[in-house]
Amino acid sequence: MSEYIIKNGRVFDPVQGIKGDKKDIFVRDDKIVDSVGSGAKIIDARDKTVMAGAIEVHAHVAGPKVNAGRWYRPEDKHFDSHKTAGITRIEGGKSIPTVFKTGYEYARMGFTFAMEAAMPPLYARHVHEEIHDTPIIDEAALPVFGNNWFILEYLKNQEIENTAAYIAWILNQTKGYGVKVVNPGGTEAWAWGLNCLSIHDPVPYFDITPAEIITGLMAANEYLGLPHSMHLHQNNLGNPGNYTTTLESLKLAEGVKAKNNFGREQVLHSTHLQFHSYKGTNWGDFESGAKEVMDYVNRQKNLTIDTGNVTLDETTTMTADGPFEHHLHGLNHLKWFNVDVELETAAGVVPFIYDPNNAVFASQWAVGLEIALYANDPMRCFITTDHPNAGPFTRYPRVYSWLMSKKVRDERLNTFKKADKVISATTLANSTARSRSMSWQP
Numbered sequence: 001m002s003e004y005i006i007k008n009g010r011v012f013d014p015v016q017g018i019k020g021d022k023k024d025i026f027v028r029d030d031k032i033v034d035s036v037g038s039g040a041k042i043i044d045a046r047d048k049t050v051m052a053g054a055i056e057v058h059a060h061v062a063g064p065k066v067n068a069g070r071w072y073r074p075e076d077k078h079f080d081s082h083k084t085a086g087i088t089r090i091e092g093g094k095s096i097p098t099v100f101k102t103g104y105e106y107a108r109m110g111f112t113f114a115m116e117a118a119m120p121p122l123y124a125r126h127v128h129e130e131i132h133d134t135p136i137i138d139e140a141a142l143p144v145f146g147n148n149w150f151i152l153e154y155l156k157n158q159e160i161e162n163t164a165a166y167i168a169w170i171l172n173q174t175k176g177y178g179v180k181v182v183n184p185g186g187t188e189a190w191a192w193g194l195n196c197l198s199i200h201d202p203v204p205y206f207d208i209t210p211a212e213i214i215t216g217l218m219a220a221n222e223y224l225g226l227p228h229s230m231h232l233h234q235n236n237l238g239n240p241g242n243y244t245t246t247l248e249s250l251k252l253a254e255g256v257k258a259k260n261n262f263g264r265e266q267v268l269h270s271t272h273l274q275f276h277s278y279k280g281t282n283w284g285d286f287e288s289g290a291k292e293v294m295d296y297v298n299r300q301k302n303l304t305i306d307t308g309n310v311t312l313d314e315t316t317t318m319t320a321d322g323p324f325e326h327h328l329h330g331l332n333h334l335k336w337f338n339v340d341v342e343l344e345t346a347a348g349v350v351p352f353i354y355d356p357n358n359a360v361f362a363s364q365w366a367v368g369l370e371i372a373l374y375a376n377d378p379m380r381c382f383i384t385t386d387h388p389n390a391g392p393f394t395r396y397p398r399v400y401s402w403l404m405s406k407k408v409r410d411e412r413l414n415t416f417k418k419a420d421k422v423i424s425a426t427t428l429a430n431s432t433a434r435s436r437s438m439s440w441q442p
């Protein structure tokens with residue numbers, strides 16, 4: 001039997017409405033209990049926050065594309081490598097930290113778990129090697145299905161049961177956790193030098209549309225009753241005017257019911273919504289579509305989202321959205337890495353500098369904050385930076401401070417050279433301060 005007391009900490013638990021009370025927590029054999037014996041080990045948590053371990057729902061922290069980023073960007077670790085003598089192994093890298101640094105940095109912020117958001121099944125072993133080498137935190141991984149040839153064939157023939165059987169086999173073989181879909185059909189079209197920018201664009205050769213892939217994979221996910229709903233990176237990421245594609249994709253979940261083996265109501269998780277909530281026709285007349293998208297999300301109880309907050313850093317973008325990375329390379333002309341994973345997916349990696357004095361990047365910063373501030377139900381809205389795409393996860397404390405204090409975000413906004421453009425393209429300047437901990441209800 002192991003017993004300990006976490007003493008004198010400030011305890012936070014939104015579910016029970018505990019908001020920073022000074023309390024002692026008693027633990028026996030990994031479970032919180034009312035009391036423990038006199039021989040219990042005491043952990044002094046004076047001046048510290050005591051909370052449930054934070055959960056990272058979407059980050060790129062393990063596997064081949066993360067590693068590609070590490071080896072082709074040595075500059076990422078030139079100025080940010082160190083070792084705490086006798087305690088940690090060497091920590092290197094800023095936007096694409098080593099596995100050691102990844103575990104340490106999440107743990108320092110109170111995280112106990114991170115989900116690797118895109119695992120190519122054929123490279124599952126590499127993903128698990130890195131998960132195994134990541135200290136302190138737990139990790140899991142979502143295999144990608146949205147451009148897999150077997151899936152496309154089954155769904156073209158409307159064979160939901162076969163789709164589900166294939167998903168079950170892949171999850172078992174790769175030790176994956178759930179169904180991830182990245183630019184459905186678009187990454188496969190990329191093999192032909194094409195893309196699917198709307199959910200009705202046909203995928204070459206397979207004669208199927210992104211809408212059919214999304215609908216079919218949601219059905220297969222519920223057929224299996226998996227613990228997590230289908231996890232979607234929508235088509236048309238990062239382009240002005242894409243909020244209509246986003247709304248069309250989310251509407252595919254209307255009327256879909258969760259099988260509910262795990263007590264969840266949600267059937268679709270929409271990831272890094274910031275990158276999918278733009279109005280306008282080009283980067284000149286770009287505007288935020290966060291309100292339109294979040295008004296819809298707020299009404300539909302069977303959706304969850306994460307934000308994808310831009311932190312205004314130099315970072316490294318990486319995604320199974322192969323055509324998007326090529327497009328990004330065309331915009332910023334920095335180096336580009338691309339790989340095709342036969343019959344399954346592709347991936348691209350491009351460094352990116354979110355210059356705060358660029359009106360578009362500063363507006364993306366604002367859109368990410370708007371997404372979270374518009375969310376009526378914080379239990380369905382997760383904060384992410386889509387690490388490292390919109391910024392390194394180590395910037396979460398900054399993101400939280402921007403969200404929790406209007407004063408702090410206004411201060412940041414006013415440092416932008418083109419603050420006036422950000423103010424006219426988004427509604428952030430009008431948003432009121434919110435202290436979410438006061439209104440959180442499960």
Ligand SMILES: [Zn+2]
Pocket residue numbers: 058059060117272319386389
């Ligand atoms: Zn991602």
